[in-house]
Amino acid sequence: MRQTITLKNKTASSRTLQTPVNRNRVTLGxxxxxxxxxxxxxxxxxxxxxxxxxxxxxxxxxLTK
Incomplete structure (x- = not known):
């Protein structure tokens, strides 16, 4: 199964990504x-x-270590 995600930046342009959905994992935003x-x-x-x-x-x- 795939989920559609739309990303927008400060210039109001957008692009759409197709990403796989794993129902067994919880995503924290x-x-x-x-x-x-x-x-x-x-x-x-x-x-x-x-x-x-x-x-x-x-x-x-x-992100650095």
Whole structure:
């Protein structure tokens, strides 16, 4: 089964992607504004490792270990 997702950017153009749907997995959607709030860096812990999600001055996100 495939699901249609429409992505829009700041210029209001959009593109449509066809992605496979796995009904056994739950996808969690988070808004980046709620993650970053008053900070530029978010610490993620995964398998006893630290990862840093950083918001750049150009409003891009970068994940580093």
């Amino acid at each position: 988070l808004n980046s504004k709620s993650l970053f709030k008053d900070t530029q860096t978010v610490l993620l812990k995964h398998n006893n490792e630290n990862y840093y999600l950083r918001l750049t001055k150009n409003n891009k996100v970068i």
